[in-house]
Amino acid sequence: MTVRVRIEDVARAAGVSMKTVSRVLNNEATVRxxxxxxxxxxxxALNYRPDPSARSLAGRKSYLVALLxxxxxxxxxxxxxxxxVEACQAHHYGMVVxxxxxxxxxxxxxxxxxxxxSRFDGLILTxxxxxxxxxxxxxxxLAIPYACISPKxxxxxxxxxxxxxxxxxxxxxxxxxxxxxxxxxxxGHTAHGASEWRLAGYRAGLRRTGLRYDPALVIEGEFSFDSxxxxxxVLLDLPEPPTAIFAANDxxxxxxxxxxHGRGLRIPDDISVCGFDxxxxxxxxFPALTTVHQPTQDMGRQATLELxxxxxxxxxxxxxxxxxxxxxxxxxxxxPRRP
Amino acid sequence: MTVRVRIEDVARAAGVSMKTVSRVLNNEATVRxxxxxxxxxxxxALNYRPDPSARSLAGRKSYLVALLxxxxxxxxxxxxxxxxVEACQAHHYGMVVxxxxxxxxxxxxxxxxxxxxSRFDGLILTxxxxxxxxxxxxxxxLAIPYACISPKxxxxxxxxxxxxxxxxxxxxxxxxxxxxxxxxxxxGHTAHGASEWRLAGYRAGLRRTGLRYDPALVIEGEFSFDSxxxxxxVLLDLPEPPTAIFAANDxxxxxxxxxxHGRGLRIPDDISVCGFDxxxxxxxxFPALTTVHQPTQDMGRQATLELxxxxxxxxxxxxxxxxxxxxxxxxxxxxPRRP
DNA sequence: ATGAAAGCGCTAACAA
DNA sequence: TTGTTAGCGCTTTCAT
Numbered sequence: 001m002t003v004r005v006r007i008e009d010v011a012r013a014a015g016v017s018m019k020t021v022s023r024v025l026n027n028e029a030t031v032r033x034x035x036x037x038x039x040x041x042x043x044x045a046l047n048y049r050p051d052p053s054a055r056s057l058a059g060r061k062s063y064l065v066a067l068l069x070x071x072x073x074x075x076x077x078x079x080x081x082x083x084x085v086e087a088c089q090a091h092h093y094g095m096v097v098x099x100x101x102x103x104x105x106x107x108x109x110x111x112x113x114x115x116x117x118s119r120f121d122g123l124i125l126t127x128x129x130x131x132x133x134x135x136x137x138x139x140x141x142l143a144i145p146y147a148c149i150s151p152k153x154x155x156x157x158x159x160x161x162x163x164x165x166x167x168x169x170x171x172x173x174x175x176x177x178x179x180x181x182x183x184x185x186x187x188g189h190t191a192h193g194a195s196e197w198r199l200a201g202y203r204a205g206l207r208r209t210g211l212r213y214d215p216a217l218v219i220e221g222e223f224s225f226d227s228x229x230x231x232x233x234v235l236l237d238l239p240e241p242p243t244a245i246f247a248a249n250d251x252x253x254x255x256x257x258x259x260x261h262g263r264g265l266r267i268p269d270d271i272s273v274c275g276f277d278x279x280x281x282x283x284x285x286f287p288a289l290t291t292v293h294q295p296t297q298d299m300g301r302q303a304t305l306e307l308x309x310x311x312x313x314x315x316x317x318x319x320x321x322x323x324x325x326x327x328x329x330x331x332x333x334x335x336p337r338r339p
Numbered sequence: 340m341t342v343r344v345r346i347e348d349v350a351r352a353a354g355v356s357m358k359t360v361s362r363v364l365n366n367e368a369t370v371r372x373x374x375x376x377x378x379x380x381x382x383x384a385l386n387y388r389p390d391p392s393a394r395s396l397a398g399r400k401s402y403l404v405a406l407l408x409x410x411x412x413x414x415x416x417x418x419x420x421x422x423x424v425e426a427c428q429a430h431h432y433g434m435v436v437x438x439x440x441x442x443x444x445x446x447x448x449x450x451x452x453x454x455x456x457s458r459f460d461g462l463i464l465t466x467x468x469x470x471x472x473x474x475x476x477x478x479x480x481l482a483i484p485y486a487c488i489s490p491k492x493x494x495x496x497x498x499x500x501x502x503x504x505x506x507x508x509x510x511x512x513x514x515x516x517x518x519x520x521x522x523x524x525x526x527g528h529t530a531h532g533a534s535e536w537r538l539a540g541y542r543a544g545l546r547r548t549g550l551r552y553d554p555a556l557v558i559e560g561e562f563s564f565d566s567x568x569x570x571x572x573v574l575l576d577l578p579e580p581p582t583a584i585f586a587a588n589d590x591x592x593x594x595x596x597x598x599x600h601g602r603g604l605r606i607p608d609d610i611s612v613c614g615f616d617x618x619x620x621x622x623x624x625f626p627a628l629t630t631v632h633q634p635t636q637d638m639g640r641q642a643t644l645e646l647x648x649x650x651x652x653x654x655x656x657x658x659x660x661x662x663x664x665x666x667x668x669x670x671x672x673x674x675p676r677r678p
Numbered sequence: 679a680t681g682a683a684a685g686c687g688c689t690a691a692c693a694a
Numbered sequence: 695t696t697g698t699t700a701g702c703g704c705t706t707t708c709a710t
Contacts, residue, residue: 054703393687
């Protein structure tokens with residue numbers, strides 16, 4: 001490998017000082033246009049790239065953001081990650097992936113010591129980490145920039161949100177328009193804000209269409225396929241079972257469908273099922289699952305962009321609202337006629 | 340935030356020189372045991388952690404490995420990633436995720452410039468990036484350590500492999516033991532070594548059980564659900580359709596199952612289907628899919644361990660063979676009696 | 679708008 | 695076995 005090109009080499013070749021090259025590199029304003037372009041040309045010709053470690057040491061910046069998560073679904077995390085990476089690449093930041101144990105007793109301390117020692121310029125938080133008030137307060141104290149993806153509380157935070165409440169309400173209204181009147185709901189894991197929003201959206205959907213809320217039709221779940229299976233059995237064992245089931249995510253919906261198939265029920269002729277997330281799996285099961293699409297990758301990207309803004313200027317960055325869309329497929333249909 | 344503790348502070352508190360502290364930190368042998376433990380205690384008491392940038396700048400090491408990939412399935416990558424992160428954490432390395440375009444004309448140059456400028460201490464390569472002879476040669480020239488996950492060619496490489504050939508052969512033998520004699524195969528994407536191994540394993544399985552290889556029963560696929568759907572239609576439209584289908588991965592198997600369901604065929608009564616990968620989805624579709632389990636996360640972890648060995652000592656590191664297992668579920672059963 | 683000098687916190691090379 | 699000195703390549707601070 002040839003010897004490394006340093007800032008000094010660029011400076012000499014361009015006939016300016018190191019500091020001027022540095023200014024050009026960092027897009028500082030106080031450089032004359034012709035000087036700037038000359039330096040840029042020379043840097044390009046020499047194939048110069050600053051050394052990250054040196055930059056980082058001298059400038060007290062790492063050009064690194066960390067993605068913090070605790071045991072989310074693989075697809076969700078993967079899509080978020082892709083979005084974060086995309087935004088980071090575009091802005092010459094690196095991304096480090098950091099798994100965490102949200103339920104661990106020293107969770108907050110772990111994160112704090114992590115960020116104090118690794119010098120991340122900022123953090124991307126995913127649920128449920130977004131909801132540790134204690135952690136967020138500590139980060140604020142330490143003035144460490146962070147962006148939240150779908151936090152429970154959006155006040156004064158930056159990141160992205162999605163009106164899950166409205167999405168679910170729309171979905172319920174759609175089921176009602178198909179003639180369903182007994183619509184069940186399988187709740188998500190209690191630790192997640194999403195579970196609350198989706199339940200509230202379900203109730204809002206019923207209210208909006210004039211249906212009564214029946215607690216017997218609402219079952220606890222925890223976002224897993226197995227919990228969907230359990231809930232499916234409970235619901236289908238009911239004396240008067242529902243004709244439609246809205247599960248708080250696709251995995252649980254798949255569990256319900258599996259139970260229905262196992263009992264010889266036809267979907268959607270005998271029972272309609274829908275979920276939330278629009279995972280790749282939702283398109284691959286039979287029949288294809290009606291669900292709510294959330295632009296997960298874009299959410300990762302947007303959250304990162306807001307974070308980078310906040311890193312540049314702590315006063316900036318906002319909470320961006322992302323659009324949702326109902327993804328209607330074959331797992332929902334008209335309510336069966338009851339004898 | 341309190342002021343940062345530096346190596347100098349530790350040295351003073353322990354009554355030794357900075358260099359001695361440095362030696363302890365880097366596990367160098369030439370330190371007396373009592374000195375070592377004293378320094379360690381002081382470092383711990385002061386809650387000292389070395390600054391990564393400074394270490395990196397002075398030592399020409401980044402303590403960073405990069406995971407290189409091109410558009411794999413989300414689940415596969417996620418599991419690999421978890422394994423890599425796990426191993427990295429344990430050894431105080433950071434991991435950076437790097438998406439790449441394998442088909443791009445300047446693919447090799449992109450990677451080379453990436454690694455020359457970012458100073459990664461090593462790389463984890465996933466298929467099909469593992470199979471760019473040109474890239475691997477360049478990396479060897481530059482003496483950049485890398486580990487391969489499931490490379491086509493294992494000679495002289497380090498990383499992990501799995502005997503996919505044997506796994507598939509076993510699976511075919513299992514189908515034969517269930518009475519199947521017309522067993523079809525849907526191939527994977529041509530760029531991947533896995534496609535070759537799985538096809539070869541299929542042929543070996545037939546040979547081993549005395550069945551004839553029938554080219555009409557082998558269909559092109561590309562690892563996607565949709566390609567599985569297309570292949571499924573072709574196979575079931577055959578004058579004498581197969582009674583069992585081995586798809587080269589789970590996504591394509593799901594596509595076949597969807598076609599079968601759509602045609603009113605019962606699985607496994609009318610037709611058996613099996614896949615490869617044991618994705619979470621394979622357990623969630625109905626009926627649950629028989630497939631080959633490969634310990635993906637462990638493969639990521641092991642590959643990383645080999646990489647870290649090679650980073651420490653370029654002469655070390657090997658190709659580790661990982662175990663597979665048939666995961667028998669409900670999508671396969673006895674061959675139907677033909678009239 | 680530009681430059682000179684002094685570090686950032688650590689390790690390499692050498693010395694003792 | 696331990697310590698001293700001189701950087702690593704960049705940005706900061708302060709001049710001009």
